[in-house]
Amino acid sequence: MSTYHAFTEAEAIAYARRMPDLFAPDSELTSREIGDGNLNLVFHISEPATGKSIILKQALPYAKVVGESWPLTLDRARIESETLMIQESLCPDLVPHVFAYEKDLALTVMQDLSDHVIMRKGLIEGNRYPLFAQHIARFLANTLFYTSDLGMNQQEKKERVKQFINPELCKITEDLIFDDPYRDADTNNVPAAIRDAVETIWNDRELHLEVAILRNGFLTHAEALLHGDLHTGSIFIKEDSTKVIDPEFAYYGPMGFDIGAVFANLLLNYAAQEGWSRDEQARADYRGYLLGTIKEIWSLFHGEFRSLWSLYGVDRVQQSESYQDWYMQRLLRDTIGYAGCKMVRRVHGLAQVADINQLQDEAAKERAQRLALQIGTSLIKHHRHAQSIDELLDIAIQAVK
């Protein structure tokens, strides 16, 4: 009965009805499959009589992207549910609650967040989320600090590294973020209008060196349990609530990779402002909001992370101020570098972003793509020299001048 097979809606309902404490055994339930069908089935199960609802998320044994299909481990459902449970223990209000995980079915039963919207969509609609910076800074500070050698027992951390070895999902990142965009790979989707800029990237050896260095960090620096795919499509949001979802790519990696992912996706929207039909002033205002959010996230993250470190650091050797200064500077540099990598791959790599791709005006879309490449490559090239988050902001500001 619990041998793996992809659920039908009827099976999803039957399964949900058996969940104790959620629904009565005879309850009337409805199901709607709301996944995109590329990686997972996502059943929205609700009980109209009470208004109660939950999500059943089931991993599929393959991935479909642009028509291609390849096998993909079901173990990612375990990684995702176990990561969510650790994250919930650290910041309960910032991730969906997991009611149950069933290994054999690669199935996770979790809190329904239908009252939230995907943040990427919210940003495309021009919304502002004044609490987002403090929410995501708290998420990053707590999940990165408390899963690292700074904030947890260092022997238990090694067992966590083992628990979250995630070769197949890491491979996707290693190829699609750190390799394919920098060569003429089959997986790329190069927009014809910007082919010249993309070819410049393929031939830029200075850039390739910096990307190789960042990829080395991704391959070897087991610093903290990362979300691993923290773009604005992995964030559910509404005015007073932020929920980080979908940590299938979780593994022990460099902290800057998660922080950089957030900044990159805010900057991709910043670039996409070229094409949204607002007047100049509205565009400048929204860009100011996006950059202000980045600055606020870094500042709050930095403050909270160091405060956790001072109060709850487990390691005498790492408690000195000079070491913390060194560590935070290195983290800033990683963050800026990974932010750049996360931008570039979204312009001409396999998986692109709606912020830019939805633009109707072709000339504006081209400007947005060039802008994203310019900011992304500048961040990558500058990353090892960075001293302050203001340098990231300056790169973005100079690029639209």
Added chain:
Amino acid sequence: MSTYHAFTEAEAIAYARRMPDLFAPDSELTSREIGDGNLNLVFHISEPATGKSIILKQALPYAKVVGESWPLTLDRARIESETLMIQESLCPDLVPHVFAYEKDLALTVMQDLSDHVIMRKGLIEGNRYPLFAQHIARFLANTLFYTSDLGMNQQEKKERVKQFINPELCKITEDLIFDDPYRDADTNNVPAAIRDAVETIWNDRELHLEVAILRNGFLTHAEALLHGDLHTGSIFIKEDSTKVIDPEFAYYGPMGFDIGAVFANLLLNYAAQEGWSRDEQARADYRGYLLGTIKEIWSLFHGEFRSLWSLYGVDRVQQSESYQDWYMQRLLRDTIGYAGCKMVRRVHGLAQVADINQLQDEAAKERAQRLALQIGTSLIKHHRHAQSIDELLDIAIQAVK
């Protein structure tokens, strides 16, 4: 029958007699327990009639150091035997052959190397080993390259990281090498004569920062399958043969830690020359031999590692010359830093070295200890700025001027 219990000599003989292809079932065997009894039982089993012999090494469930005893995982026998088998596949002549490993007994049956001597002893006796540099350079180049993201499938490497998670043994290193020597810890054995120099180390914040940075690398940089304890007591040697033994501390860590361990132990002998009863010229000659060996090891290692990389590198992104230059410079810096850490802990930490401790002349012993601390701390402080192996040699040369 195979439930864990410490073997008697009779049991060791009975076990050996059952090994197929080694001894006949009715063979006359003798056993001699030659371990130091602190961590492992080591039975030397021989058949006088044929001259055949083997080693049975059995891990004990505790460690004894200076009278203290604490529990220690038997899993280290698995780590050791699996590491030896990987190393043998990469450089068959440089490690003992493993005939069998039996998990439940924490028992490894391996090649007898009684015709070799422990290298530390050989150096103390003033011997020279002209083939050592090329042997150990080949060992380092092959074991580090082929277990890293440079030389093996990067997804399989992640499974290897998992296989060699080694929390208990790493904890010993994290404490005894990177923590205790830099504070007034109970585990230290501070020689009274050099207490002033040791206290200077306890108060040197610049030094502490560099040690914390190196410890961070040990905790998080999963670059290659290290031996993890590669001092001259872990090397069996004779004129034409070098065998690296005892990789119980193996885990995925920074490559420079293994290379640095070799250099540190040659430099400890260099410092100990203060007290060996040779004339000035003989002392200077032997020191020249030791430094020449370090230079030759680095040069051969560097050449062989890069040559393997160019020929057998698995990773397009990491094949560029500028990246390889960056990587090798970083590796040199790590090597110099870890060499310094490995020296300092051997002067006033828990586990010291016979090279210095056997010195009879108290004044000479004190000079040797001060010299080792001076070289070690200079290497640590300089490590992030190093450009060439000559800087390590200069630090050693200046220290005896």
